[in-house]
Amino acid sequence: MLPPVVVGVDGSAESLAAAQWAAREAVRRERPLRLVHAWPWHPSRDGKEIDNAAQRHLAGRVLREAEDRVCAAYPGVHVSGEQADGPAIAALLKAADEADLLVLGSRGLSGFTGFLVASVALGVVAGASRPVVLVRGGEEASDEHLPADDGTASTSTGYRDVVLGVDVGEPCDEVIEFAFEAARLRNARLRAVHAWHPPGPLGLGAGDIALVDDPRRPDEWLGFLKAVLQVWRDKYPEVEVLETVAQDKPTNVLVRAATGASLLVVGHRLAERPIGPRTGPTTHAAIHHVDCPVAVVPHA
Structure with a gap:
């Protein structure tokens, strides 16, 4: 079964x-x-x-x-x-x-x-x-769907976006696959978002992979995000994907992106902690401040 x-x-x-x-x-x-x-x-x-x-x-x-x-x-x-x-x-x-x-x-x-x-x-x-x-x-069931042409709630219209938070530095297959499958099941658009920050005043530091050239930096982050998702686009060709990057804190980006969505998908790293299992700060903030259903997907 x-x-x-x-x-x-x-x-x-x-x-x-x-x-x-x-x-x-x-x-x-x-x-x-x-x-x-x-x-x-x-x-x-x-x-x-x-x-x-x-x-x-x-x-x-x-x-x-x-x-x-x-x-x-x-x-x-x-x-x-x-x-x-x-x-x-x-x-x-x-x-x-x-x-x-x-x-x-x-x-x-x-x-x-x-x-x-x-x-x-x-x-x-x-x-x-x-x-x-x-x-x-x-x-309500209608909250997952786009409004009717006259603006009223409906369950016969298409689904609202599924939103996926992606860390392009440490992308997780389990989280990405869950989001693509959720979008496929709903025949909904998948909106993948990534929050980036500029390098410090001394230039690129540990973990920084963006260009030093300010005008080109958003396009490069967008390129990184598209590259991370390309294998999943190939696996789910029927899913429409919209990639978005923003210079802001991850929590702010996720809360804004999830406004009006049918589902937000975020990851949660399973790790042994001295004080027991806890959610990370971004996931914790998302499940407190986002008003659509939130899927928390565990990963190693």
């Missing part, structure tokens, strides 16, 4: 929006959908079975509500539910290991204040070995 699209549900409006997004993604990927209830619960310390039964009943009700909503909106999706015992982060990470991708809801406010990402979501993103998509509360 193909690995499923897995979504964590806890009964909140945010997780229900994530479940709906996950169902649409399961349709696009032709995968089953698995709902996982990983809201932390603990067996009664004094051993009262009635308390334990109440907790399991609540978990079952959360799963049934999410399943009913998904099945009503997307009757063709094969849906299953699972109660995951134990700490939420550990349970979701275990579910992610068996998934094509994991989807989580985030408490979204506005484009100015961004995501209020709970410690559970951040912990899962930091430690997951499979891609994790964060979906803000209130996300």
Whole structure:
């Protein structure tokens, strides 16, 4: 059986929006959908079975509500539910290991204040070995699509751009491939963006590969980006690609580029850290301030 699209549900409006997004993604990927209830619960310390039964009943009700909503909106999706015992982060990470991708809801406010990402979501993103998509509360199917000719919301128009953040100095195949595949599944344009900075006052330093000649520098960075993506253009000839470079901080470039997008794809380097798994500053900022779904793809 193909690995499923897995979504964590806890009964909140945010997780229900994530479940709906996950169902649409399961349709696009032709995968089953698995709902996982990983809201932390603990067996009664004094051993009262009635308390334990109440907790399991609540978990079952959360799963049934999410399943009913998904099945009503997307009757063709094969849906299953699972109660995951134990700490939420550990349970979701275990579910992610068996998934094509994991989807989580985030408490979204506005484009100015961004995501209020709970410690559970951040912990899962930091430690997951499979891609994790964060979906803000209130996300609708029409948000993925371009507006109709009269400006109204629509689900029958084409998809908005998929945006990919690329570090041309250290490009990652897993991240790039995820973005191209996401664009292919949506028949959407892929907009690849790279943020560059000028060399220091003493000229080119370690890791600097741009020309010293200021007027030519943006064109060279654009050439680097096009070269990085050429092999993927050849592999996905049906995907329209727009490369963009900008002289700015990566977080600023990503937030601007993701405005009005259907999906933002960023990478997360899996590395052992003395204080445990963490997201890098660019990924961390993106998942806090971007208001479209954000796919965080782990890589070595």
